[in-house]
Amino acid sequence: xxxxxxxxxxxxxxxxxxxxxxxxxxxxxxxxxxxxxxxxxxxxxxxxxxxxxxxxxxxxxxxxxxxxxxxxxxxxxxxxxxxxxxxxxxxxxxxxxxxxxxxxxxxxxxxxxxxxxxxxxxxx
Amino acid sequence: xxxxxxxxxxxxxxxxxxxxxxxxxxxxxxxxxxxxxxxxxxxxxxxxxxxxxxxxxxxxxxxxxxxxxxxxxxxxxxxxxxxxxxxxxxxxxxxxxxxxxxxxxxxxxxxxxxxxxxxxxxxxxxxxxxxxxxxxxxxxxxxxxxxxxxxxxxxxxxxxxxxxxxxxxxxxxxxxxxxxxxxxxxxxxxxxxxxxxxxxxxxxxxxxxxxxxxxxxxxxxxxxxxxxxxxxxxxxxxxxxxxxxxxxxxxxxxxxxxxxxxxxxxxxxxxxxxxxxxxxxxxxxxxxxxxxxxxxxxxxxxxxxxxxxxxxxxxxxxxxxxxxxxxxxxxxxxxxxxxxxxxxxxxxxxxxxxxxxxxxxxxxxxxxxxxxxxxxxxxxxxxxxxxxxxxxxxxxxxxxxxxxxxxxxxxxxxxxxxxxxxxxxxxxxxxxxxxxxxxxxxxxxxxxxxxxxxxxxxxxxxxxxxxxxxxxxxxxxxxxxxxxxxxxxxxxxxxxxxxxxxxxxxxxxxxxxxxxxxxxxxxxxxxxxxxxxxxxxxxxxxxxxxxxxxxxxxxxxxxxxxxxxxxxxxxxxxxxxxxxxxxxxxxxxxxxxxxxxxxxxxxxxxxxxxxxxxxxxxxxxxxxxxxxxxxxxxxxxxxxxxxxxxxxxxxxxxxxxxxxxxxxxxxxxxxxxxxxxxxxxxxxxxxxxxxxxxxxxxxxxxxxxxxxxxxxxxxx
Numbered sequence: 001x002x003x004x005x006x007x008x009x010x011x012x013x014x015x016x017x018x019x020x021x022x023x024x025x026x027x028x029x030x031x032x033x034x035x036x037x038x039x040x041x042x043x044x045x046x047x048x049x050x051x052x053x054x055x056x057x058x059x060x061x062x063x064x065x066x067x068x069x070x071x072x073x074x075x076x077x078x079x080x081x082x083x084x085x086x087x088x089x090x091x092x093x094x095x096x097x098x099x100x101x102x103x104x105x106x107x108x109x110x111x112x113x114x115x116x117x118x119x120x121x122x123x124x
Numbered sequence: 125x126x127x128x129x130x131x132x133x134x135x136x137x138x139x140x141x142x143x144x145x146x147x148x149x150x151x152x153x154x155x156x157x158x159x160x161x162x163x164x165x166x167x168x169x170x171x172x173x174x175x176x177x178x179x180x181x182x183x184x185x186x187x188x189x190x191x192x193x194x195x196x197x198x199x200x201x202x203x204x205x206x207x208x209x210x211x212x213x214x215x216x217x218x219x220x221x222x223x224x225x226x227x228x229x230x231x232x233x234x235x236x237x238x239x240x241x242x243x244x245x246x247x248x249x250x251x252x253x254x255x256x257x258x259x260x261x262x263x264x265x266x267x268x269x270x271x272x273x274x275x276x277x278x279x280x281x282x283x284x285x286x287x288x289x290x291x292x293x294x295x296x297x298x299x300x301x302x303x304x305x306x307x308x309x310x311x312x313x314x315x316x317x318x319x320x321x322x323x324x325x326x327x328x329x330x331x332x333x334x335x336x337x338x339x340x341x342x343x344x345x346x347x348x349x350x351x352x353x354x355x356x357x358x359x360x361x362x363x364x365x366x367x368x369x370x371x372x373x374x375x376x377x378x379x380x381x382x383x384x385x386x387x388x389x390x391x392x393x394x395x396x397x398x399x400x401x402x403x404x405x406x407x408x409x410x411x412x413x414x415x416x417x418x419x420x421x422x423x424x425x426x427x428x429x430x431x432x433x434x435x436x437x438x439x440x441x442x443x444x445x446x447x448x449x450x451x452x453x454x455x456x457x458x459x460x461x462x463x464x465x466x467x468x469x470x471x472x473x474x475x476x477x478x479x480x481x482x483x484x485x486x487x488x489x490x491x492x493x494x495x496x497x498x499x500x501x502x503x504x505x506x507x508x509x510x511x512x513x514x515x516x517x518x519x520x521x522x523x524x525x526x527x528x529x530x531x532x533x534x535x536x537x538x539x540x541x542x543x544x545x546x547x548x549x550x551x552x553x554x555x556x557x558x559x560x561x562x563x564x565x566x567x568x569x570x571x572x573x574x575x576x577x578x579x580x581x582x583x584x585x586x587x588x589x590x591x592x593x594x595x596x597x598x599x600x601x602x603x604x605x606x607x608x609x610x611x612x613x614x615x616x617x618x619x620x621x622x623x624x625x626x627x628x629x630x631x632x633x634x635x636x637x638x639x640x641x642x643x644x645x646x647x648x649x650x651x652x653x654x655x656x657x658x659x660x661x662x663x664x665x666x667x668x669x670x671x672x673x674x675x676x677x678x679x680x681x682x683x684x685x686x687x688x689x690x691x692x693x694x695x696x697x698x699x700x701x702x703x704x705x706x707x708x709x710x711x712x713x714x715x716x717x718x719x720x721x722x723x724x725x726x727x728x729x730x731x732x733x734x735x736x737x738x739x740x741x742x743x744x745x746x747x748x749x750x751x752x753x754x755x756x757x758x759x760x761x762x763x764x765x766x767x768x769x770x771x772x773x774x775x776x777x778x779x780x781x782x783x784x785x786x787x788x789x790x791x792x793x794x795x796x797x798x799x800x801x802x803x804x805x806x807x808x809x810x811x812x813x814x815x816x817x818x819x820x821x822x823x824x825x826x827x828x829x830x831x832x833x834x835x836x837x838x839x840x
Contacts (some may be wrong), residue, residue, distance in 0.1 A: 011609065011612075013612070013613040013616075013617075014612055014613065014616065017613065017616040017617055017620055018616070020620065021616075021620050021623070024623070024624075091668075092668065105608070105612050106608070106611060106612035106615045106616055106648065107616070109616075109619060109620075
């Protein structure tokens, strides 16, 4: 049984590209197109890991992460923050909000895979 | 042969002769001037019993050679200054040869200046300093009246008279000099008490005319702007010549101004050099002299006689004029200096009055002595409102007073400069740049001067400029973000498709996709550079300081650049001690800089070696780590290196065509290094490769200077 990943991403192309690449690596990928949907799905307990875009409409990634973390049972759900801003402070902000790791977009797929695997293995 | 030789004369006559000589001696001694000397000679000798019936003293006038009567007794109807022309009269003989002449019977002498029907005459020369200056004439109404005894007594009398005349003349010269001196003192007094040139010159010319007993004169000054003489003082020359302009070389004063030598013109209206400006006046003779300070001409002085009978004496008169000339010259010079000083003072007063900067002067107690119109305009206080009031109480409120008083107090000692807010009369605020300086007069501190420059607009302009700059940076940041979103798709899809086609074995498509992917990555790095630079420019570059292992970071850099090293078939060498330990800095930026330098080295080197050296560098400023990246590539000339670290610059324009890049990498590297308390250097020679060295503090916290922390270590 391959791990299930929730990808929270509002940009359609990024969503499509990343999900297909992850699926080709054998992961089961579910999609959420905004923060609110992301939080709802993450709370369900179906997922082993969340890839969270930070610049989301309505509820942004930082807020969504906090809400997920606040949900009983999701305290330890691995969350990797993705941000287009290579801005200083984004990483701290993401870690503060409760993310376990951080990567910048456009993703360097191999690196991201490494981070995903590391978190899943640590969890296991 | 004399009818009366000494033996034949009765004793009484001997006594009378001696008595006459004694009288003469006594009278001469009492004489107060030359004229009294002459009078006492004739009065003393006059004795009817001795036959000294008619006596006269004549002096020779040097200019004409005439004998001029000075004193006489016995002659009637004789003018007091009777002239006997040369070639007339018996007395000329004595003058000519300087000896006593006796004429026993005047009726038989052809040259006798007929005054007596009969008689005899003795002419005794008056000699002084080896020269005959005149003659003593003694006549008797009897022929043959004088003998040797008379000659002896008259010679003795003439000798005594000569001595007395010499003494009287000396005395007169002395008196003249005393008078001149007094006149000079008086003139000097006027000069120092009233530095008004016209008055001084008027006084000088009046004294000169009086002392020379001339009829008039004038003084002109040289006007440097036009190089013309301008008459400033005129004394009795028959017209008011003040203001007359005279060219150099024109007329008497123009002539002396040109030759720098005095001149005496005996007959002005016959003189070829006369100026038409003076043709209408009744001047007969003129004496003029240049007025000089050293050898520099400052003006000219002229003295005139309108009486045709009067002539200027080359020695005496010129000497007198020359004694006046320097005084007039000094007066002109002093007045000139005074005028210059006055002008300068007026100039500075005008500068202050017209200055757009508010200027206020204070006494040592901080009370306003003077405030210029700009001060009154800026703060709204009239002169009445401000003068005499304490400045700080006037233009501050309770809250800002302490600050202002501190400025004022300090400005009494040394110049101060600052920016502050001051209150206007209407209570509104004004932003001002403040400059305060102590006012020293001859080394004594007499107060201070404050200058206020309204910088409201300047501050407004700065705020606008800052806002515009922020907007620009924001725009760049936004645009970079907007550019990156489609780039994400390009890079991501090309990478993904490449993976797919590789799996399917379409290698030829894979290569093309690799090119799309590489180009996408390159574009991304350019956008990142521009974003970095715009953040640095806007002062918004942030630093996260963390502790990391130098070894791990270097390993990461080597791993990342490994494909680049291989691209041009280069070999990579690492030289690094094992015990470097941790570094405390901005990991991302250090790595970014090393990646940039490694990437450059790989780009510009083919089939060569790229050496990364890491070494500690410890000295007074602290512990540093130096990262050096050497290549064996193209190398650079000094000209190419000159602008290497400037924005948008590569070694030369062909470089970008061949190797790509924005030319921002090194500029960013240098900015980062400086902001992190280090620096970057380059050593290179064409054909011998290049070495770039980054030197950074091992721990950024140890920096003595303020570390560029998370609050934004941008340019100040």
